[in-house]
Amino acid sequence: MSNDSESLVITASGEDKIGLVEGLTRRIADSGCNIEESRMAALGGRFALLMRVSGSWDALAKLEARLPSVGEELGLAIIQQRTRPTRAAKPLIPYMVDVTALDQPGIVNSLANFFARLHINIEALDTDTYPAPHTGAPMFAVHMTLGIPADAHIATLRGDFLDYCDDQNLDATFEPMRS
Structure with missing residues (x-):
């Protein structure tokens, strides 16, 4: 489902607790988006996530609108940014x-x-x-x-x-x- 034109990069952090990954990924799937790349870790009792999500323009907009309330509900500080693929100047x-x-x-x-x-x-x-x-x-x-x-x-x-x-x-x- 990769969307080469535009995607959303999500950074989230908060107190580590069971269910954070499920709660966030459910909202992403419910918005019609796909997780393309992600890194997640629990570090010193804190949870940290970096993720790139793809989807149609309207699915990404739907997810962007939902993320502030999702962050509040899950106790996560969430930063989101639209991005486009980069191409290296040299191979x-x-x-x-x-x-x-x-x-x-x-x-x-x-x-x-x-x-x-x-x-x-x-x-x-x-x-x-x-x-x-x-x-x-x-x-x-x-x-x-x-x-x-x-x-x-x-x-x-x-x-x-x-x-x-x-x-x-x-x-x-x-x-x-x-x-």
């Missing part, structure tokens, strides 16, 4: 990056800076902390999806990234995304 190759290290402030910023300096877009990013299996030391994991310009020299980029990670004491992988 992009999707790559996956995984990084693991002892937890310390600044890891994500340092990685983001490395890729921003090279004009490489971070398309998705997930992080987590966990205790190391044998020592219990606090560990930090980052999983990224990158959009690398097709004209980039991948072998050089990969080597530079892995050298950077060695200098920062980060364990990393840098691989093409598999379908």
Whole structure:
């Protein structure tokens, strides 16, 4: 049901409780819209959602009109924005990056800076902390999806990234995304 002309991006957050996803997705379906992409997570007792919804013009308008009352009913702060698909100026190759290290402030910023300096877009990013299996030391994991310009020299980029990670004491992988 993808609608390439226009869609609605919804951002919502609130106290995590059972039924939030069901309540919100029911209203989306009742409006005649389709969830195209979404990310949802419970973080520190809070619920956060980012979603792109498609539908006919009137279905999207119906949903837009309903969202303020839905947010109030479900206890969610909701932001909604119409959007259109973007096209990359250059073809992009999707790559996956995984990084693991002892937890310390600044890891994500340092990685983001490395890729921003090279004009490489971070398309998705997930992080987590966990205790190391044998020592219990606090560990930090980052999983990224990158959009690398097709004209980039991948072998050089990969080597530079892995050298950077060695200098920062980060364990990393840098691989093409598999379908």
